Amino acid sequence: MADRNLVRLQDVAAHAGVSIATASRMLSDPNYGGRAGLRERVLAAAAELGYRANPHARALATSSSSSVGLVVHDVRDSYFALLSGGVMSVADREDLLVNMVCTYRDPARELEYVKLLVHQRVRALILTGSAFRDTVHNAAMRAELRAYQESGGSVVSVTRGRDVGHLVQIDNAAAMRELAAAMVKLGHTSFGVIAGPLRLLTVRDRLQGLKQGLKDHGIVLRRDDIVHPDLSREGGQSAAQSLMSRRNPPRCLMAVADVLALGAMSWLRSAGIVVPDEVSVTGFGGLPAAIDAVPSLTTVEIPLERVGETAMDLALRPASPRHVVEIEGTLALRESATPPA
Amino acid sequence: MADRNLVRLQDVAAHAGVSIATASRMLSDPNYGGRAGLRERVLAAAAELGYRANPHARALATSSSSSVGLVVHDVRDSYFALLSGGVMSVADREDLLVNMVCTYRDPARELEYVKLLVHQRVRALILTGSAFRDTVHNAAMRAELRAYQESGGSVVSVTRGRDVGHLVQIDNAAAMRELAAAMVKLGHTSFGVIAGPLRLLTVRDRLQGLKQGLKDHGIVLRRDDIVHPDLSREGGQSAAQSLMSRRNPPRCLMAVADVLALGAMSWLRSAGIVVPDEVSVTGFGGLPAAIDAVPSLTTVEIPLERVGETAMDLALRPASPRHVVEIEGTLALRESATPPA
DNA sequence: GCGGAATCCGTAAGCGCTTACAACTCGCCT
DNA sequence: AGGCGAGTTGTAAGCGCTTACGGATTCCGC
Numbered sequence: 001m002a003d004r005n006l007v008r009l010q011d012v013a014a015h016a017g018v019s020i021a022t023a024s025r026m027l028s029d030p031n032y033g034g035r036a037g038l039r040e041r042v043l044a045a046a047a048e049l050g051y052r053a054n055p056h057a058r059a060l061a062t063s064s065s066s067s068v069g070l071v072v073h074d075v076r077d078s079y080f081a082l083l084s085g086g087v088m089s090v091a092d093r094e095d096l097l098v099n100m101v102c103t104y105r106d107p108a109r110e111l112e113y114v115k116l117l118v119h120q121r122v123r124a125l126i127l128t129g130s131a132f133r134d135t136v137h138n139a140a141m142r143a144e145l146r147a148y149q150e151s152g153g154s155v156v157s158v159t160r161g162r163d164v165g166h167l168v169q170i171d172n173a174a175a176m177r178e179l180a181a182a183m184v185k186l187g188h189t190s191f192g193v194i195a196g197p198l199r200l201l202t203v204r205d206r207l208q209g210l211k212q213g214l215k216d217h218g219i220v221l222r223r224d225d226i227v228h229p230d231l232s233r234e235g236g237q238s239a240a241q242s243l244m245s246r247r248n249p250p251r252c253l254m255a256v257a258d259v260l261a262l263g264a265m266s267w268l269r270s271a272g273i274v275v276p277d278e279v280s281v282t283g284f285g286g287l288p289a290a291i292d293a294v295p296s297l298t299t300v301e302i303p304l305e306r307v308g309e310t311a312m313d314l315a316l317r318p319a320s321p322r323h324v325v326e327i328e329g330t331l332a333l334r335e336s337a338t339p340p341a
Numbered sequence: 342m343a344d345r346n347l348v349r350l351q352d353v354a355a356h357a358g359v360s361i362a363t364a365s366r367m368l369s370d371p372n373y374g375g376r377a378g379l380r381e382r383v384l385a386a387a388a389e390l391g392y393r394a395n396p397h398a399r400a401l402a403t404s405s406s407s408s409v410g411l412v413v414h415d416v417r418d419s420y421f422a423l424l425s426g427g428v429m430s431v432a433d434r435e436d437l438l439v440n441m442v443c444t445y446r447d448p449a450r451e452l453e454y455v456k457l458l459v460h461q462r463v464r465a466l467i468l469t470g471s472a473f474r475d476t477v478h479n480a481a482m483r484a485e486l487r488a489y490q491e492s493g494g495s496v497v498s499v500t501r502g503r504d505v506g507h508l509v510q511i512d513n514a515a516a517m518r519e520l521a522a523a524m525v526k527l528g529h530t531s532f533g534v535i536a537g538p539l540r541l542l543t544v545r546d547r548l549q550g551l552k553q554g555l556k557d558h559g560i561v562l563r564r565d566d567i568v569h570p571d572l573s574r575e576g577g578q579s580a581a582q583s584l585m586s587r588r589n590p591p592r593c594l595m596a597v598a599d600v601l602a603l604g605a606m607s608w609l610r611s612a613g614i615v616v617p618d619e620v621s622v623t624g625f626g627g628l629p630a631a632i633d634a635v636p637s638l639t640t641v642e643i644p645l646e647r648v649g650e651t652a653m654d655l656a657l658r659p660a661s662p663r664h665v666v667e668i669e670g671t672l673a674l675r676e677s678a679t680p681p682a
Numbered sequence: 683g684c685g686g687a688a689t690c691c692g693t694a695a696g697c698g699c700t701t702a703c704a705a706c707t708c709g710c711c712t
Numbered sequence: 713a714g715g716c717g718a719g720t721t722g723t724a725a726g727c728g729c730t731t732a733c734g735g736a737t738t739c740c741g742c
Contacts, residue, residue: 006460008698019722024700033719052460056406057698059397060727067440076426076646078419085417088443092450097457099408100441102429109433116438119347119393233629266633288574292607294635305417349728360692365730374689398728401697 007049016045027053059121064152067097068315069117073105073129077259078287079304083128083158086308094316096123105129105200105231107137114144124154124315130202131162138162154319158311159302161201166314167324168307172202172284173209175300175329176256179282180213182331183252187339188280189219192243192250193226194236194260203231206256206284225250229260236263244273251279251340258283258290261297265336280337286329295335302329348390357386369394400462405493408438409656410458414446414470418600419628420645424469424499427649435657437464446470446541446572448478455485465495465656471543472503479503495660499652500643502542507655508665509648513543513625514550516641516670517597520623521554523672524593528680529621530560533584533591534567535577535601544572547597547625566591570601577604585614592620592681599624599631602638606677621678627670636676643670 013023018038025032026042045051059065070087072080084100091098099117103110110132117125125148132138145155145164155165161172183191193210196203211221227242229235236255240263243250255261261283268275275281275295283290286301307327314323354364359379366373367383386392400406411428413421425441432439440458444451451473458466466489473479486496486505496506502513524532534551537544552562568583570576577596581604584591596602602624609616616622616636624631627642651666658664 009700010698020699021701021723022721025721028700035720038720052456054401054698055461056397056400057727058700060395060401060729061698061700063727065397074426075416075422075429078422081416081419081422084441085415085443088416088441092443092445097440097442097461099438100425100429101438102426102433104433115393120396120438233633262633269635289630289633292574292603292630293633294610350730351728361729362693362731363691366691369730376690379690395728398697399730401699402728402730404697 006054007051009051009053011049012042012046012051015049016042018042027051063121064123065121066095067099067120067122068124068126068312069114069120069122070098070100071110071113071117071125071127072100072102074102075100078289079257079259079285080128082287082304083308083311086305086310087126087312088308089305090309090312094312103129105132105197107132107134111137111140111144114141118144118148118153122153124156125165126156126158126311126315127160127164128158128311129160130200131157131160133199133201133204149319152319154315154317156311156314158307159202161205165319166317166322168311168314168327169324170302170307170327170329172205172329173212175331176206176209176284177213177216178331179284179298179300180210180254181216182333183254183280183282183337184214184217184219186280186337188252189340190248190250190252191219191221191225192253193221194239194243194253194255194264195226195228196231196235196256196260197228200231203256210254210256231257231260233259233263233266236260236265237267240264240267241271244268244271244279249279252282252337253279254282256284258285258287258297258299261299261336262287262289262293265293265297276336276338277341280340282337284329286332290332291334293336297332298334298337299332300329301332302327347395348392350392350394352390353383353387353392356390357383359383368392404462405464406462407436408440408461408463409465409467409653410455410461410463411439411441412451412454412458412466412468413441413443415443416441419630420598420600420626421469423628423645424649424652427646427651428467428653429649430646431650431653435653444470446538448473448475452478452481452485455482459485459489459494463494465497466506467497467499467652467656468501468505469499469652470501471541472498472501474540474542474545490660493660495656495658497652497655499648500543502546506660507658507663509652509655509668510665511643511648511668511670513546513670514553516672517547517550517625518554518557519672520625520639520641521551521595522557523674524595524621524623524678525555525558525560527621527678529593530681531589531591531593532560532562532566533594534562535580535584535594535596535605536567536569537572537576537597537601538569541572544597551595551597572598572601574600574604574607577601578608581605581608582612585609585612585620590620593623593678594620595623597625599626599628599638599640602640602677603628603630603634606634606638617677617679618682621681623678625670627673631673632675634677638673639675639678640673641670642673643668 283299290297631638
C-alpha cells in the first residue's frame with residue numbers, strides 16, 4: 001500500500017498559498033472565520049486537487065473516527081440484515097462508515113469485538129440482538145462500555161434486554177403476552193413452545209411473557225411443553241418434530257422467533273401435518289418471509305428497519321442525556337393460527 | 342473521545358525495559374530475531390498491561406489497515422446478506438474488520454464509496470452484485486480501482502459480470518440457458534420473463550442466456566414477453582400482474598432473480614392463480630426462502646455463503662497473479678414448475 | 683585472541699493531520 | 713498618535729506507531 005501520490009493537506013495549502021494550519025481550519029472547521037474569500041480559495045484548491053483527508057491521520061490527531069461499530073449476532077439472519085439495513089441507510093445519509101461484526105452468539109467473540117471496535121475509536125457502538133445471561137461476561141462488557149462512554153463514545157443497545165447507553169427497546173414480554181392471549185381467545189388450550197436457548201435474555205423475556213399470557217387465562221405450561229433448540233430454521237424444524245411426536249401433540253405451536261416458526265412450518269409440511277387445520281403456529285419478529293409463508297405466519301411484527309434507523313439516530317447523539325425509544329410490536333394475526341377444529 | 346488512559350507501545354516498552362522500537366518489532370514482526378527471552382518478556386508486558394496497538398497510528402505509519410471494504414447493493418436483500426455472511430465468517434477467522442457499504446444500485450454512490458474506502462486504506466475491496474451498464478461510470482471505477490491496485494490494494498469482483506481484480510464468477514448465461522432448456526423440456530412454449538433493470542449487467546447476462554436457451558429450441562420471445570421491474574419483491578409482484586393480464590397469459594414465468602419470482606408467486610396467490618397448475622414459475626439465486634416457498638421454487642442455486650467466503654479468501658491474496666474462481670450454479674427443479682396441463 | 687561479519691537494539695525521523703500558542707495586522711477608542 | 717483587543721495566520725508540537733540508520737555487541741574462523 002505504498003501510497004500512490006495521494007494529495008495531502010500540505011499540497012492543498014501550497015496550492016492555495018496558505019499555511020497548512022489555515023488549510024486545515026478552512027477545510028474542517030465550518031465556523032472558523034478567516035479573511036474574506038480565503039475559505040473559498042482553499043476549498044477550490046482542495047476540489048481541484050481532489051483532496052480527501054487521510055482518515056487515519058485525522059483519527060490519530062483527534063482520537064475519534066467517523067466510523068461506527070455495529071455488532072450483530074449473524075448477518076445471514078434476516079432479522080439482523082433488515083436491522084442493519086436501517087442502520088446503513090442512516091449512515092449513508094450522515095456520511096458515516098459502518099464496521100459490522102458478527103458474534104455468532106458467542107459472548108467471548110462479542111467482548112473481543114467490542115474491544116476491537118473501541119480501539120478503532122469508532123464514534124459510536126451499536127449493540128443489537130439479545131444479550132447473554134452470563135454474569136462475568138456482562139460485567140466485563142459493562143466495564144468496557146462504561147470506559148468507552150467516559151472517553152466520549154456513544155453506546156446504543158438495540159433489543160438487547162439490557163440497559164447500557166441509549167436504548168431502542170421493544171417490550172418483548174408484553175407483546176408476547178398479548179399474542180398468547182390472542183391464541184387463548186381463539187380457543188387454544190394445548191401449547192407447545194419453541195423457545196431458543198435460555199442464555200439469551202430476550203428469549204427469556206419472550207418466554208416469560210408467553211407464560212404470563214397463558215397463566216392470565218389459567219393455562220400453565222409443563223416443563224416438557226417447552227423446547228430450546230438453536231435459534232435457526234433447523235432449530236425450528238427439530239423442535240417441531242420433537243413437540244409433535246409426543247403422545248399428545250399440542251394444537252398450537254408458539255415460537256419466540258419467526259425463523260423458528262418458519263422452520264417448524266417447514267417440518268410440519270414435510271410431515272404432512274396441515275397448518276393451521278391440524279396445528280396453529282405463531283412467530284415473533286416480523287420477517288418479510290413470514291408474510292410470504294404459506295400459510296402466512298401469525299406473529300408480532302417489529303419494524304426492523306425503523307429500529308435500525310432509530311438506533312443509528314441515537315448513536316449520533318451525545319451519550320447523555322440518555323435516550324430511550326420504545327418501539328411498538330404489533331400483533332399480526334394471519335392464516336397460520338385459527339381456532340382449533 | 343479524549344483517550345482515557347489507554348496503554349501505548351511506550352508503556353509496554355518501559356514495562357519490559359526495552360526501547361519502543363524493540364517493543365514494536367517483538368510485537369508485530371514475528372520473524373525478527375532478538376535476544377533469547379526478549380520476545381516473551383515484551384509479550385508478557387503487553388499482555389499484563391492489556392496493550393492493543395492503535396490501528397490508526399499503525400495505519401498512518403504503514404499506510405495500510407486491517408480492514409476490508411465490502412460493497413453490496415443492499416444488505417436487506419438476502420442475496421447480499423448471505424454473501425456478506427460468508428465474507429464475515431472468513432474475516433472473523435482472519436482477524437479482519439469489515440467495512441460494509443450499500444450502494445442501493447446507484448452508480449454515483451458506488452463510486453463515492455469506493456473512493457472513500459480506498460482512502461481508508463482498506464487492505465482489500467470486495468465488490469459484489471451486478472455492475473452497471475454505464476460507460477463513464479465504469480471508466481471512472483476502473484481508473485480508481487487500478488490506482489488502488491497499483492498502490493497495493495487487492496480487488497475482488499463477485500458476480501459482477503465485469504473483470505476487475507480477482508474474480509468470483511458464476512456463469513449466469515449458461516445457467517440460465519440450462520434452466521430455460523429445462524422448462525422447454527417440461528413442455529412449455531409460452532413464456533413471460535421478469536427481467537429487472539437492463540442497466541444491470543448480470544440482468545443482461547441472465548436474460549441473454551434465457552433467450553438463447555429458448556432459441557436453442559426454436560422459441561423466440563417477443564418484446565412484450567419481457568418486463569423490467571425493480572429488482573425487488575414488489576417489482577416481482579407488479580411484473581407478474583402485468584404479464585398475467587395480457588390477453589394471452591404465458592404458462593411459464595421466468596424471473597432473473599429469486600426475489601422477483603417470490604414476489605410474482607405472492608401476487609399470483611393473491612390473484613387466485615394456482616402455481617404450478619395454471620402457471621409455472623422459476624427464479625435464480627438460491628435464497629433459502631425459495632425452498633420454503635409454497636410451492637417450492639424452481640431455480641438456479643448459488644452457494645451464496647461459499648461465494649462470500651471465496652471472495653474473502655481471494656481478497657487476502659496479492660493482486661497478482663490474478664485468480665478466477667468459477668462457482669457452479671446448480672439447477673434446482675422443484676414444485677413451482679411442472680409440465681403445462 | 684583478533685578482525686570482520688552478522689546480529690541486536692536504540693535513536694530519531696517520519697506518516698498526515700489538528701491545535702495550542704505566539705506573532706502579527708487592523709480598527710478603534712482615548 | 714498610542715495602545716489595546718479582536719481577529720487572523722503561521723509555527724511547531726504532538727497523536728502512537730513503524731523503520732532506516734548506525735553504534736554496540738556477539739560470533740565465527742583463523
